[in-house]
Amino acid sequence: MAVDTAGYARTSFDLKSASLPVVAVVLKTTDVQAFGAELAQRLADDPGFFDNDPVLIDLAPVREVAEPIDFAAIQALLRAHHTQPVAVRGGNPDQMQAAHAVGLIAAPEAAPHRAEHAPEPREVVREVVHEVEVVREVPVAGPGTVVIDKPLRSGQQVYARGADLVVMAVVSFGAEVIADGNIHVYAPLRGRAIAGARGNAEARIFTTCLEPQLVSIAGIYRTSEVALPAAVLGKPAQVRLDGEKLLIEPL
Numbered sequence: 001m002a003v004d005t006a007g008y009a010r011t012s013f014d015l016k017s018a019s020l021p022v023v024a025v026v027l028k029t030t031d032v033q034a035f036g037a038e039l040a041q042r043l044a045d046d047p048g049f050f051d052n053d054p055v056l057i058d059l060a061p062v063r064e065v066a067e068p069i070d071f072a073a074i075q076a077l078l079r080a081h082h083t084q085p086v087a088v089r090g091g092n093p094d095q096m097q098a099a100h101a102v103g104l105i106a107a108p109e110a111a112p113h114r115a116e117h118a119p120e121p122r123e124v125v126r127e128v129v130h131e132v133e134v135v136r137e138v139p140v141a142g143p144g145t146v147v148i149d150k151p152l153r154s155g156q157q158v159y160a161r162g163a164d165l166v167v168m169a170v171v172s173f174g175a176e177v178i179a180d181g182n183i184h185v186y187a188p189l190r191g192r193a194i195a196g197a198r199g200n201a202e203a204r205i206f207t208t209c210l211e212p213q214l215v216s217i218a219g220i221y222r223t224s225e226v227a228l229p230a231a232v233l234g235k236p237a238q239v240r241l242d243g244e245k246l247l248i249e250p251l
Helices: 032-042 071-080 093-103
Strands: 024-026 054-056 083-089 123-129 133-138 145-148 157-160 164-167 176-179 183-189 192-195 205-210 212-216 220-223 237-242 244-250
Touching: 024 083, 024 093, 032 071, 071 083, 071 093, 071 164, 145 157, 157 164, 164 176, 164 212, 176 183, 183 192, 183 220, 212 244, 220 244
Parallel strands: 024 054, 054 083, 145 164, 157 176, 164 183, 176 192, 183 205, 192 212
Antiparallel strands: 024 133, 123 133, 205 237, 212 220, 237 244
16 A cells, blocks of 8 residues: 655654753742842843843752742742743752742753763853853863854853863854953954853953953953943953953053
């Protein structure tokens, strides 16, 4: 008997796996008011930092807390700052059930930490800005220095773990470059640049055209809401720390 395969050849959709960036909010208290106040304070300098980014709520630090968590209120606070809470992980059974009741799905637990002597052949993109993490995996260009030779578009992120980062093309508005060491951008820097991501206060940011949305070194940052001087705006410049003060100087 003949089998008609025409219907299978022309389907109206495909099912494929997908990997998307997500913001991980690590919850360290069950006090919703305290969480909301600190969240507002940390984002006050850059209210447009998020653009409806999906959020994963990590409950690991409060897993042993018996007090119930008002997930509906947490969702409302996160949405007020232009994020979309979609998942939760790390909680105890009661916490996970309460989160599920308000529409949050259960996400897989974080992968266990691997020994330093046996690293995986990959790089992890992680932006740490006041307890908020953005994670995505990208290939490692090489030990000591990660080199990116293609433009980074809005929403793309690159993290050079334990290394310097060299970008040979434009870092567009909404893109993010992060390094534990220095960042070199031999093109316009228009997105976010975070050097010394693990606290290296000696790290610097260099670019041939400084037009950033945000620059940060060892957690000290400055956003585009504070206008840059004409001596450095759109020109070759470097960013470095002098004590607790962020200095932006022409090259």
